[in-house]
Amino acid sequence: MKTIAVLPAGSVSDEAVKRLFAGEEMKWEHHRLIADVFMSTVNSVSDYSVVPIENTIEGSVNLHVDWLVHEVDLPIQAEWVYPSIQNLIGRRSEAASEEGGIDFSKIKKVMSHPVAIAQCLQFLRSRLPHAEIETVGSTSEGVKIVKDNPDAGWAAIGTMTAASNNGLDVLSQGITDHDNNYTRFLLVGSEPFTVRKSDKQKTSILITLPEDYPGALHQVLAAFAWRKINLSKIESRPTKKKLGNYYFYIDIEMALDTVLLPSALEEIEALGCQVRILGSYPSFTYEQLL
Numbered sequence: 449m450k451t452i453a454v455l456p457a458g459s460v461s462d463e464a465v466k467r468l469f470a471g472e473e474m475k476w477e478h479h480r481l482i483a484d485v486f487m488s489t490v491n492s493v494s495d496y497s498v499v500p501i502e503n504t505i506e507g508s509v510n511l512h513v514d515w516l517v518h519e520v521d522l523p524i525q526a527e528w529v530y531p532s533i534q535n536l537i538g539r540r541s542e543a544a545s546e547e548g549g550i551d552f553s554k555i556k557k558v559m560s561h562p563v564a565i566a567q568c569l570q571f572l573r574s575r576l577p578h579a580e581i582e583t584v585g586s587t588s589e590g591v592k593i594v595k596d597n598p599d600a601g602w603a604a605i606g607t608m609t610a611a612s613n614n615g616l617d618v619l620s621q622g623i624t625d626h627d628n629n630y631t632r633f634l635l636v637g638s639e640p641f642t643v644r645k646s647d648k649q650k651t652s653i654l655i656t657l658p659e660d661y662p663g664a665l666h667q668v669l670a671a672f673a674w675r676k677i678n679l680s681k682i683e684s685r686p687t688k689k690k691l692g693n694y695y696f697y698i699d700i701e702m703a704l705d706t707v708l709l710p711s712a713l714e715e716i717e718a719l720g721c722q723v724r725i726l727g728s729y730p731s732f733t734y735e736q737l738l
């Protein structure tokens with residue numbers, strides 16, 4: 449049986465991976481921080497790590513991209529999309545207004561994962577401008593802290609699952625600033641993912657351009673363009689070695705063994721670029737997993 453390292457029970461990641469492996473017997477290993485999730489797979493304690501990598505509202509989760517790129521060498525084996533529905537969770541008894549609704553002014557502090565906070569900024573600004581905001585390792589950790597601190601006037605942003613796991617109330621439901629809030633997750637580890645098949649395959653690569661080569665990025669893009677290879681993402685991130693030095697993270701809508709892709713990568717290497725392959729893997733929409 450495979451072991452999967454993931455953020456704590458009731459986190460968005462935990463809900464999301466249970467959807468990917470629905471119907472399968474798996475061993476779950478929960479960790480407080482994404483760093484511990486990754487290290488468990490690096491140390492072969494688990495077979496796969498679950499990594500929330502990009503969100504409709506927040507864009508790339510840079511901390512997680514950086515772990516994937518700089519700290520570990522774990523190939524991507526699958527990606528899938530899962531909705532992040534966030535809720536304000538606490539105790540109704542602590543935040544009740546005289547009319548029986550919620551008196552948000554009674555909530556002194558709100559805790560959550562930084563990505564969840566970023567997804568709900570307008571809600572926080574309009575309803576809870578007075579509240580202290582505290583970031584924690586996951587949405588479910590915030591909910592657990594609220595549970596462990598009755599009468600503190602604290603609330604957390606998290607999933608309905610975390611609210612019911614901890615016997616807390618949903619004070620406000622669906623509080624993200626935009627609807628259609630989805631998160632893209634990666635499954636990383638050394639073994640291929642074989643549980644489901646998808647007709648959509650992707651390949652993720654990192655490209656570092658040679659220095660002092662004007663137009664190098666244009667040449668890289670041309671190598672894909674004339675072969676009609678579709679890219680679904682290109683993002684620059686600092687190499688962390690020198691200010692102003694970047695690598696490009698590129699998602700390609702094609703499996704690595706598709707005829708045209710190896711020759712495009714050879715052409716790019718011939719330009720003097722460094723190419724690192726992060727993985728070639730099946731991609732699942734949310735609808736495919738229902």
Ligand SMILES: O=C(O)C(=O)Cc1ccccc1
Pocket residue numbers: 455458459460461462500503532561563564585586587588631
């Ligand atoms: O903290 C969680 O629940 C996570 O799984 C990380 C996260 C937070 C917000 C949106 C998607 C994933």
